[in-house]
Amino acid sequence: MLSKTIILCILITVVFGYLLMIPGNHPSKWAPQNHALVKDWVSRIRDIFRGLLTLTPAHEKPADRRTTEKDGHDQLALKIFTKLELSKYKGDKEKKKPIYLAILGRVYNVSKGRKHYGPGEAYSIFAGIDASRAFVTGDFTEKGLTDDIESLKSSQLFELQNWASFYDEKYPLIGYLLGRFYDSSGQPTEVLKKIDHQIQEYKEEVKKMEAAKNQLPACNQEWNPTGSRVWCSQKSGGVSRDWAGVPRQYFQPGSTSPTCVCARDPRNHHHHTLKEYKGCDMLATSCNVLSE
Numbered sequence: 001m002l003s004k005t006i007i008l009c010i011l012i013t014v015v016f017g018y019l020l021m022i023p024g025n026h027p028s029k030w031a032p033q034n035h036a037l038v039k040d041w042v043s044r045i046r047d048i049f050r051g052l053l054t055l056t057p058a059h060e061k062p063a064d065r066r067t068t069e070k071d072g073h074d075q076l077a078l079k080i081f082t083k084l085e086l087s088k089y090k091g092d093k094e095k096k097k098p099i100y101l102a103i104l105g106r107v108y109n110v111s112k113g114r115k116h117y118g119p120g121e122a123y124s125i126f127a128g129i130d131a132s133r134a135f136v137t138g139d140f141t142e143k144g145l146t147d148d149i150e151s152l153k154s155s156q157l158f159e160l161q162n163w164a165s166f167y168d169e170k171y172p173l174i175g176y177l178l179g180r181f182y183d184s185s186g187q188p189t190e191v192l193k194k195i196d197h198q199i200q201e202y203k204e205e206v207k208k209m210e211a212a213k214n215q216l217p218a219c220n221q222e223w224n225p226t227g228s229r230v231w232c233s234q235k236s237g238g239v240s241r242d243w244a245g246v247p248r249q250y251f252q253p254g255s256t257s258p259t260c261v262c263a264r265d266p267r268n269h270h271h272h273t274l275k276e277y278k279g280c281d282m283l284a285t286s287c288n289v290l291s292e
């Protein structure tokens with residue numbers, strides 16, 4: 001069992017190592033949604049090896065960026081960087097100089113992540129600048145490496161905020177970058193306030209959509225030569241619940257054709273967007289839908 005685990009780990013490590021090394025196969029060219037997953041795998045594999053070889057503790061606790069604040073420096077005591085100053089912190093081959101990067105105008109000391117941000121490493125492009133936009137677009141060209149995020153969609157801004165939280169967790173915050181997001185006294189600019197507001201609205205919207213999805217989860221569906229069968233179960237629509245519900249046609253506002261959802265209360269006729277399936281008992285949890 002143990003040897004199987006080791007072989008599997010070696011295989012996965014070799015495959016990802018190989019992918020990362022192929023010229024022109026920079027991670028940014030792969031689907032960003034896989035990123036967290038891949039990073040998680042890599043960390044797990046590394047942890048397994050560490051555990052097996054007892055080289056280093058399996059989980060090094062990430063540095064708490066709040067130490068700066070706990071140590072008696074409040075946020076305003078953090079340094080205000082100009083773009084020029086920040087550009088001097090890209091590290092060096094001798095691994096002596098520190099490496100800083102900014103995201104949403106917040107400057108972090110990422111020196112302990114030298115293997116990612118040091119000269120010549122995969123993410124060295126982020127060192128010494130605020131390239132907020134590239135974190136969500138994956139555009140690592142000169143034009144893409146910018147802090148101009150005005151045209152990003154709310155979902156991308158949300159994703160960007162998640163990246164900022166990642167840095168909050170892993171690296172010490174050491175200051176603010178004077179410019180688009182912070183003013184010379186380290187206060188958020190109108191641009192940053194507007195973005196924060198937009199992200200907040202997006203989160204609320206997502207919450208509402210999630211709540212609606214939990215109320216009316218999608219049905220299971222299978223197709224056959226004469227039509228299809230729709231049915232409800234306690235896990236249909238990816239929503240785990242203690243009720244199954246009955247299939248109903250749901251006429252979503254703005255949509256031309258109905259979708260099948262599971263209604264919790266079969267007798268609820270008040271919901272004008274829900275309609276029973278023709279020829280199917282009102283209480284049936286499964287309905288055959290004939291093609292028209």
Ligand code: HEM
Nearest residue numbers: 027028030031032034035038039042113116123134135138
């Ligand atoms: C928008 C695209 C992407 C961005 C902005 C991005 C950014 C980053 C950054 C900043 C790091 C260093 C994190 C740290 O400080 O610990 C990192 C690590 C890493 N990334 Fe990406 N990445 C992207 C896409 C990808 C993709 C598509 C893959 C693979 C499918 C990938 C694989 C990895 C791996 C394996 C690591 C190292 C994990 C570790 O050793 O802990 N990245 N990425």
